[in-house]
Amino acid sequence: MDARGRAGAASTAPPELAGAAVLVAGAGVSGLAAAAALVELGARVTVTDAVPDRLTDLPTGAQAGGDPDEVPPGTALIVTSPGRRPDHPLVTAAAAAGVPLVGEPELAWWIGQSRPVPPEWLVVTGTNGKTTTVGMLASILRASGRDAVACGNIGYTVIDAVRAGHPVLAVELSSFQLHWSPSIRPAAGCVLNVADDHLDWHGSMAEYAGAKARALLGPVAIAGADDPAAAALLAASPAPRRVGVTLGEPGPDQLGVVEDVLVDRAFGGGKLVAASAVHPGGAPGVTDALAAAALARAAGVGPDAVRAGLDDFRPGPHRGADIATVAGVRFVDDSKATNPHAAAASLTAQAPAQVVWIVGGLLKGAKVDDLVARHAGRLRAAVVIGTDRAEILTALARHAPDVPVAEVTAGDDGPMMTAVRRGAALARQGDVVLLAPAAASMDQFIDYADRGRAFAEAVAGLQPRPGEAG
Numbered sequence: 001m002d003a004r005g006r007a008g009a010a011s012t013a014p015p016e017l018a019g020a021a022v023l024v025a026g027a028g029v030s031g032l033a034a035a036a037a038l039v040e041l042g043a044r045v046t047v048t049d050a051v052p053d054r055l056t057d058l059p060t061g062a063q064a065g066g067d068p069d070e071v072p073p074g075t076a077l078i079v080t081s082p083g084r085r086p087d088h089p090l091v092t093a094a095a096a097a098g099v100p101l102v103g104e105p106e107l108a109w110w111i112g113q114s115r116p117v118p119p120e121w122l123v124v125t126g127t128n129g130k131t132t133t134v135g136m137l138a139s140i141l142r143a144s145g146r147d148a149v150a151c152g153n154i155g156y157t158v159i160d161a162v163r164a165g166h167p168v169l170a171v172e173l174s175s176f177q178l179h180w181s182p183s184i185r186p187a188a189g190c191v192l193n194v195a196d197d198h199l200d201w202h203g204s205m206a207e208y209a210g211a212k213a214r215a216l217l218g219p220v221a222i223a224g225a226d227d228p229a230a231a232a233l234l235a236a237s238p239a240p241r242r243v244g245v246t247l248g249e250p251g252p253d254q255l256g257v258v259e260d261v262l263v264d265r266a267f268g269g270g271k272l273v274a275a276s277a278v279h280p281g282g283a284p285g286v287t288d289a290l291a292a293a294a295l296a297r298a299a300g301v302g303p304d305a306v307r308a309g310l311d312d313f314r315p316g317p318h319r320g321a322d323i324a325t326v327a328g329v330r331f332v333d334d335s336k337a338t339n340p341h342a343a344a345a346s347l348t349a350q351a352p353a354q355v356v357w358i359v360g361g362l363l364k365g366a367k368v369d370d371l372v373a374r375h376a377g378r379l380r381a382a383v384v385i386g387t388d389r390a391e392i393l394t395a396l397a398r399h400a401p402d403v404p405v406a407e408v409t410a411g412d413d414g415p416m417m418t419a420v421r422r423g424a425a426l427a428r429q430g431d432v433v434l435l436a437p438a439a440a441s442m443d444q445f446i447d448y449a450d451r452g453r454a455f456a457e458a459v460a461g462l463q464p465r466p467g468e469a470g
Contacts, residue, residue, distance in 0.1 A: 014110040014183075015100070018042035021074045023065065025090055026081025027054035030104040033157040034079045035062045037111065040163075046072060071097050079107055082153075082176035103180030105152065105173060108159035110183070119162060121184065122295045123171045125215045126192030126230070128342040129288045130172045132280065132315055133192060136292035138170040140309030144301040153177060168299065175211040182214070188298035189215035190222040190291050194229035195341030209233060220298040224287060225254060243267075243298070245290035247283055255290045255297075262290060267297035273307045280315045282349035318452035320346060323459045328429030331420075331459045334436040335452035339364070340371040343438035347375045353432045355379055356423045358455075360386035361439030368395045368438060376400035381426035383408060383419045387443040415444055416451070420458035 020043050024035045027049040038045045039061035047058050048065040055064035065072065069089040078094050078101040085091070094101040112118045122141075124133045134150045141148035148168035151161035161169050171186070178184075194209050209229060216223065216237035223234035225244030234242050243253055243266045250256030250265045255272075257263065262272040278289045293306045315321075318335040325331070330353070334346040338361075347355060355378050372395040381404040384392050389407060396405050406422040408415050423433040435455045445451040 014114075015076050017077070020044065020076040021046070021072070023048065023072060023075050023078045024062070025049075025068065025078055025084065027051075027058070028081055029155065030157050030159075031079070031081050032059060033159045034104045034107055035059045037107065037159050037163055038062075038079070041111075043077075046075075069093065071099055075099050077102070079104060080180055082174060082180060084180075086179070101180070102182075103177050105158045105171070105177050106181035106183055108157070108162045109181065111159065112162045117167070119166060120168045120299060121171055121186040121189075121218075122169065122299060123173055123184070123186040123189040123215045123218075124192065124291065124295070125173050125175070125178060125190070125212050126224070127195045127339060128337075128345060129192045129284055129291075130174075131336070132285070132319060133190070133288040133291050134170045134172040135316065136289055136310060136313045137295050139313040140292060140296040140301060140306050141168055141170060141299070143309035143312060144296070144305035146299075146301075170295075173215065175208055178214040179211045184214065184217075186215065186218040188220035188222060188295050189218050190295055191215055191230045191233050192224050192287065192291055193227040193341065194233065195339065213237070222291060222294045222298070224291070226287070241298075243294050245287060245294055247286060247290075255294050257286065257290075262286070262293065264293065264297055264303070266294065269293075269297055269303040269306070272303055273310050278310060279313065280320050280349075282345075284345040284349065285315075318449055320349060321452075323456050324462075326424065326459065326462045329424060329427040330432045331455075332432055332434045332436075333452045333455050334434065335441070335448045335455060337436040337438060338440050338448055340366050340368050340438045343436040344371055344375065346434060346436035347378050350378070350432045350434060353430060354428070356427045356431055356433045357382045358385065358419050358423055358433065358435045359437050359439070360384045360389050360392055361437045361441050361451075362386065362443050363388040363391060363439050366438075368392055369399065371438060372396055373399040376403060379403045380428065380431050381405065381423070383423045383426070385415050385419050385444070386437070386439060388439060392438075414454065416454035417458040417461065420455060420462065424462055 022038050022043040024031050024047045027047050035045050036059040045062040046065040047062050048068040050068045071093045124130050138150035146168045149161050149166045150170045151158050152172040153174045154172050191212050213233045220241045221237040221239035222243045223230040225231050225246040246256040253266050255264045260275045275286050278285050321333045323331045323333050337343045337346045376399050383406045385408045408419045441448045441451040
């Protein structure tokens, strides 16, 4: 195993934090939350960041540090932002100095476990579908009367949820967060799927999958049985109870679908809810609902609450949202499809309509040949944007040579306005112009939400064709 795999690989014994010198590396949302919690615990907290302007509004009691790549003398613990790679100079320096380095969820776990009644963690990870599944799970838990909250990689940190005293946590954890949180053992954990993503960070598919597998180390392990990589992680899990979710008819240790009804054959829940009533619809939405139901059932939630919670849930923005129909063409924002696996699900969900596909951005080491080859028959046309256009254009030329392609290199009104106008021009009545980029957004936009908003604004600027309603 290389240095990437070794960093953060073993459980870390919690140090005594009162009076200890702790470095918080990164002044983002999770870093500031960790700093505030550490001050409460009596630690002497220093915060560093590569962007000095972020150090101007620190929690009371924390101080700004200097070089973000150095370990100050006397440091007993480092809490890192999740995006810091295992080959970062600070990680190397911490290892050389013998200073433990962990993530904010790990710190939250330590704090929770120190309480007389620790909170119950229900963890969701996977390449795609995490946020939807966690939202569904939180809705189900609330419908059961539990004091539960969705937290983690969704904007509300785990440490804030623990500090607030919520007894049940629906936790979304990324591969980065899991890598830096080796001690977490959730009451139930789920790996939805595993596909090429963040390979530039983890170094290999094996390391990426290994990070995801940490969600399956508790008493109950759940995974997508239809996804070969996730199913393999489930089979290798040491959990006493292993449960699969499938779009097919379920076996005795699975949740699945029988005659358009979600059925629980693992926890004795029987029929749960009609698949056609799940939102978002389509195979990805139903899989997410099955996973959320499995986690809730593992926590003792009854079938009625599962049904009520799924009925109440609505997905967040930029996840397959219908923006408008203009001149008989539907415009769909799935900007959250930031990797090829997510884009594949989004393309599938548009059937039977033909798709004008807006694609591109930062591929993060992922390959798109298989994605294009599998979905070429769904494409009316493609509009390619972003830094990594060349690889996408090559894949389209190789696997979809008859599909018209427009490359957006620049535009007077911005790349998204140009892309939407070209997409609209290529579409026919009944088609879908789909923003499912299969790539990250930071080359041209602040984040995927900014990209989605730009798409919606561009669609709003379209005019119906003469004689047709918008």
